Amino acid sequence: MPEKTDLIREEISDKLKKAGYKLTPQREITVATLIENQATLLTAEEIFMAVKSKNPSIGLATVYRTLDLLDELSIVNKKQFHDGLTRYDVFISSNKIQPYYLVCSNCGKMQEIKGDMFSDVSSYIQTKHQFVVKVQDVTFHGVCDSCQNSERV
Ligand SMILES: [Zn+2]
Structure with a gap:
């Protein structure tokens, strides 16, 4: 469903812009990874591994900062499970x-x-x-x- 993915990407980019942030390449890769894995809830570590496979120069700290920012802007939903791990879920109105x-x-x-x-x-x-x-x-x-x-x- 490429259309829906584009919509989600656009909405996220808009939200960032409105809050005064740019969709930098690092953020874009992190966002793309979250959208690709919508059906699974990934931990920060798993998101980092997927991001790294696309662009090895992106560090764990950058991914964490991006996830924090996305959480702050209510673009992702942080979910804490009973195994103690926090997982991230894209949460926007296109969905x-x-x-x-x-x-x-x-x-x-x-x-x-x-x-x-x-x-x-x-x-x-x-x-x-x-x-x-x-x-x-x-x-x-x-x-x-x-x-x-x-x-x-
Ligand atoms: Zn089982």
């Missing part, structure tokens, strides 16, 4: 559908799922409690398919 997360309590594998099954929940909350939902943070804990297969209980 109209908010993700939800599946976490395997056996192997720790995390999946980000896109689906609009919660739009009904949001409107229910708004009607019932006069509360406008801006961000949903939904995480399901359970057992992933490969763990189910290997356990066969």
Whole structure:
């Protein structure tokens, strides 16, 4: 889906510009890496490895600074999981559908799922409690398919 990716890239570039930042090559590579890996939640270390494979001259500190900046501008969503690691997720309005997360309590594998099954929940909350939902943070804990297969209980 190249069109959607371009939209996301553009929106991120806009947000940076409005906040007075340029989309430098280092930032651009970091942003591109996040967009490419939207379906998986990467740690800063994993993002750094992917960025480094594209441009070996970019250091870990630069990637950390970029991630901090993106977090500050609400371009990424920092998620802390029970394994103690922080993972980053691109979170912008072009992604109209908010993700939800599946976490395997056996192997720790995390999946980000896109689906609009919660739009009904949001409107229910708004009607019932006069509360406008801006961000949903939904995480399901359970057992992933490969763990189910290997356990066969
Ligand atoms: Zn598992």
